[in-house]
Amino acid sequence: MSQIEEVVHDTCEESEVLPVLPLRGLVAFPEMLIHFDVGRLISMKALEQSMQDNQRLFLTAQRDIRTDVPTTDDLFVVGTVCTVKQILRLPGDNIRVLVEGSYRAGVEQFSKEDDGCMRARVFRMETEPGRVSERRKEALVRALQDRFEEYAGLASQITNDVVMTVLDGGEPGYLADYVAQNTPLAYETKQELLEELHDVRRLERVVRVLGHEIEILQIENSIQDKLKEQIDKNQKEYYLREQLKIIQTELGDQDLGEEVEEYREKIRALHLDEAAETKLLKEAGRLEKMQPMSAESGVVRTYLDTCLELPWNSTTSERVNLKQARKVLDRDHFGLDKVKDRIMEFLAVKSLAPQLKGQVLCLVGPPGVGKTSIVRSVAEAMNRKYARMSLGGVRDEADIRGHRKTYIGAMPGRIMTALTQAGSKNALILMDEIDKMGADSRGDPAAALLEVLDAEQNNAFRDHYIELPFDLSDVLFITTANTLDTIPRPLLDRMEIIELSSYTEQEKAEIAMRHLLPKQLEHHGLKKSNLALSRDTMVYLIDAYTREAGVRRLEQQIAKVCRKAAKIIAEDQQEHPDRKTRKRVTVNRSNMESFLGTPRYKHDNVTKKDEIGVVNGLAWTSVGGEMLQVEVNAVPGTGKLEITGNLGKVMTESAKAAVTYVRSAAEKLGIDPMFYKEKDIHIHFPEAAIPKDGPSAGVTMTTAIASALSDIPVRHDVAMTGEVTLRGRVMPIGGLKEKTMAAYRSGMKTVIVPAENEPDLQDIDPTVRENVEFVIAETMDTVLQTALRRPAKDGKTEAAVVTDASVQPGKTGARQGELC
Template identity: 55%
Template sequence: MSDTIHEREVVAMPALALRAITVFPHLLLHFDVGREFSIRALEQAMTGNREIFLVTQKDLAAENPAQEHLYQVGTVATIKQILRLPDNNVRVMVEGKQRGKMLQLLTTEPYLTAELELLEEEPTARENTPRTEALIRQIYSMVERYTELSDRVSPELYLKLLASDDPVYIADYTAQNLPLRFEDKQLILEELRPAKRLEKLVRILAREVEIRQVESELEGKVQEQMAENQRDYYMREQLKVLQRELGDRGDGDEIAEYRERVAKAKLPDEVREKLLKEIKHLEKQPYGSAEASVLRGYLDTCLELPWTVRTKERANVAAVSKVLEADHYGMEKVKERILEFVAVKQLSPNLKGQVLCLVGPPGVGKTSIAMSVARAMNRKLARISLGGVHDEAEIRGHRKTYVGAMPGRIIAGIRQAGSVNPVLVLDELDKVGSDHRGDPSAALLEVLDVHQNATFRDHYLEMPFDLSEVLFIATANTTDTIPRPLLDRMEIIELGSYTDEEKVQIAKRHLWPKELKAHGLTRTQVKLNDQALHQIISGYTRESGVRRLERLLDKLCRKSAMKLVQEECKSVHITPDNLSDFLGTRRYAKDKAAGQPQVGVVNGLAWTSVGGEILEVEVNVVEGTGKVELTGNLGDVMKESARAALSFIRSRASQLGLPGTFYKDKDIHVHFPEGAVPKDGPSAGIAITTAMVSALTGTPVRGDVAMTGEITLRGRVLAIGGLKEKTMAALRNGMSTVILPEDNVKDLEEIDPLVRESLKFIPVSQADQVLACALVSDGQPPKGNDTLLPPEAKAPGTAVNLCQ
């Protein structure tokens, strides 16, 4: 058959389906055959003239290929050698003879038989055309470049190509021996025109060379990375060996430890997934890198937080009340509110945390009551000082990618407390600042909102943290500097100043035993009688709280300790007679402000952040041109009160017995002593009016009367604030009577019973009533005021006690 193959156009012969292999004419190729029907086709060809049709499968996955799974064009080849292998496979060597086109697949069992048409190639000229020569040279260049880039191609391939200028051989040999895709080889096999075959091969080679260049670059980078990784791995292994020798734990142990800690910790699902992701990220980082240090700090912080840890609180009203009474004297409002919270908690354990704000002067026990609440309810405590904080990141934390990043103070407080239901004390809330770095008070809006803080997000954690079970207790000296939106989220509880009797009880029950214990003393070694304690409070302290009192008791213990050590006496007795030996000269004279009636001098009452104070008003009238001088470091509001008072006096000139032109030929000087202290507020209106009238009429003002109230041009007396602190100041300074606005009568219920019993209160609605009660002229009220007096105040010097 081999002698007459070119004389016939259509033949039938065994066929062999090849997977990803293409055989070209006039070239040798060997390959393995494993499928049973393929081996039978080889055996059938060997029994005949050894010719077989080799055709490539389109679908490599087809195990029993049909005609639609095969290409049409293949190669008629002669079997040169067959070698049977131990695994029942056959290795065969073939030589391609001629291209053939399969017309149909005659049989598929027991082997493939194909009817095919033999294809004749287009004849070529004896000499190559310039175009053909150019294509051949391009193929030379590309094969050379491909050989340089790939170690899978032998350099002999390039040399064999250089030895030939036959375009048919060059195209077929190149396509046969380069590792091209079988689809590209099939394109070359199906092209019968040599010139077109070269063009297709050039396009295929250009693409393959470009791909190989990219592969080479990637391989270089991979090799470089592998070399670096090998170096890191080697050094890491060396470090592990050194760490084991030194008894330290290695990086691998660290990763395992983190995984173990996450597995043991009771974490929410979202938190667990986030931490496991960060651990995977840490595992990929080189040991000692900056990123690894950041991740370790982040994991440590998150794992130290009490995501689900809570203390079993004591929701028992009787037990909590016992603790609060033992720790604090007075503070009935605060104790009542805390006990209400405990009572509701006792009935509804699922009640979320509350937000309380204790407002009062320094030293009245705002922070200490919060600490007692935590102890009484068996909750953990964390104290957060907000004084001077002006960076929003102090509340919400920093992003963990920043250098030195850390959680905000809220999360730090939770971490310190070690539970999700602690008592967080936000100290000095009224002293939070703001600047270009943000407004911390705005960041606190989410923290202190019971409807939002269940999903509070700290910038460092990047995960929501539940603050709904936290009991927030804020402290402040005043609400004036707290933003309204923040104030709206809290329940305000006001703590007033202590009376002298309350201070005595606090000192006897709490401060004095505490100082004795701190200094290593006993009650038998140092004795302090009640008279001496009263004298300390009245003569050495003028404050709303008990901080100075505590420092003075501390001083008494120090002095007593010196006497016990140096003089070797067995005990020290502190009495009013020897009190000056311990504390020095008395600082405040008794009943300093309560004196004889004076002209133009009035005792006003003022409120400050540290409690109430007596505010003296002095007025002097001299001949002049109608000037009004205001001194004493006054604010705009007090200056306006003085002008309003003068206008009122001018409107009442005839009733007060003043000449109608007094404001033209008299100079009035209003002065508030202690000029270095700034003063402002409207509540000195009636005091200024009374002092002006006294100075203009020459009528003395009672020295034991203090007054507070705002005045209008019509003489109406308006309500004021801070009555509790002002009345305490009046009592401390020896006043017997307090004149107050009629609208403030309802506030007398808030005043301490001791103050109510010790002072007389006169409510007024008009400035004329104030003058009638405060001025004394020959034992009678000023002329013209009889019709303006209230029935209870007809006699001079009398007052109305509204608290009886």
């Protein structure tokens, strides 16, 4: 300030005293018009005094705009002497003043009078044009014009008149003041420009200031553009959401907030443990923050809906009325006593110990015997909800445990799905065809079932999709299988095996008359009075048109009969529309071919006379037992052994063992010990198109070889089964019930069974036990003694093999040496 005063004194010749009007945030420039509002007392006094002193006053800026009553130290010492042009009184106490700047002035001394008006002795400050060339001045003016035009394009408050005035040009000092006056710069910057007395340097500073302002405005405009774009987007989304709300209201849909709150209420109503409830509430909170139409919100909704649909606390009251449960089981199924007894035992224990858990049953048997259907009846008998899941062909572990939520199209596993379908935490879940599961690179589903079927682990089963522990200990799992060979041992150990054997003809007839025929009559729109089919006819249908362990094929044949009958009745009604009663169709053995065609199965393939080298064997198949004849022929040769009939490795090895045994017992059997060098033996099993394997044909092949080499015929009414060792011991076999049924159907009078299978005779059908005699054999001596008969000279027969044991008639289950 002292330097300015020195310059002022050097350049000024005269001074004058003028009233001072402090400006807040404003700077007045010479030769410029400026208007402002006056409201403070000190400013009012200055304005009044100026009107008395030729309308002139001194305008200077405050150093701090927040000061309401400035002192001399609060004011800049360089300002502008101005002339008042216009005064306009505004509503209230404010006054709007229009002034015109005359010249720059510096303050020699401030003073304050008693009337409250601040005065200052000021002196004129002359500006210097600068000692620069005209070309530099012109260049600076052009630079200013370019910068200001660019600045005006960015600053919306600059009017076109101001721009045109600058573009018209002029002296550097005037242009600098004009631009500074009409540009919204900071008042500190304007004060610096006002104090600059050198015109050219002042113009250069204005150009620099404009360049700085242009950079700032460009950044501000960029920010504003982005902000406007975001605001436009938000406004658009807001508008669309409001429209969506109105549409949802019209359609009756819920708002997202209401939907999330409803989820929270449902979650709390489940009364889950703290960890599970916290996780579900967290998922609901995530949904609330998402866009309603986003793909992720759909994933969260699906997850919450799936979790809430699970029967976390829903159960059914279990029936413990044993009589009622037995009544339901007997109503729906004939036979199957083992299964029914096991279910009744389970219910009895449950009534005494309700806390009992972890029961897993596995029903094993051939197709069509009623494994799946009886489970449904068990669920009804126990008053449990029923759900079925088929495991046939399942190869992916995720089918049991579910997929992770992160995958597209993820879903829970079959266990959780079955529980959701059942709607009960203590449901009965049927795992059908558990022996048909496979394994590949995606995991082994059988390994995943180890946890499900283990009562020590399944009380906190975690599905990969649900990710919450679920208690499966109250679920009763029942599985079905056709064979146990393909079930992994660890999984098999977790299940209690209940074997279901094939039905006898009498059982099939009973099932058909009680259940299958009424069912098919109803399905085909017939009544009992429309179709006459006796029990004897049904037995013939079973014997001539079906060969199976169960009754599935039988039901198909009955349906075929009903269709034919329905066609006859419908045609008759159309020919005689006036007839009030329907025609009655009778089906019997004589007209069965017109309904079902030529009989498919005949039992005349069993020889009716004793033959050499032909033995009736017994085999087990998936559809029940079958008669399997073995033919052996011994011809002169070099000792070759030929085995035909599409046999497997095990059966081929049994044939070799049979030949070795016959060689060891050749002398006892009356056979040339050198037959293995002089005879070629050919063993053949008819029906070569069907693969055959297993060790149970050992005694059959041994008997046929012994008969062929000794020329002793084999009894045609004897059938046998059992594995043979090199020393002639008869080993146990499986499927005895089915094999004995096949023997009974083929008209066998005697069946030879291994001694170790004697306990299995208790499970033989009563009809078979009444009509077939059983010989219990521990060694081949008993088998050959029973099957081979050498004609005697007097026309009677005698035993082909004589042992120390006596041969006497006896009852079923006789020991070695006894003939039944």
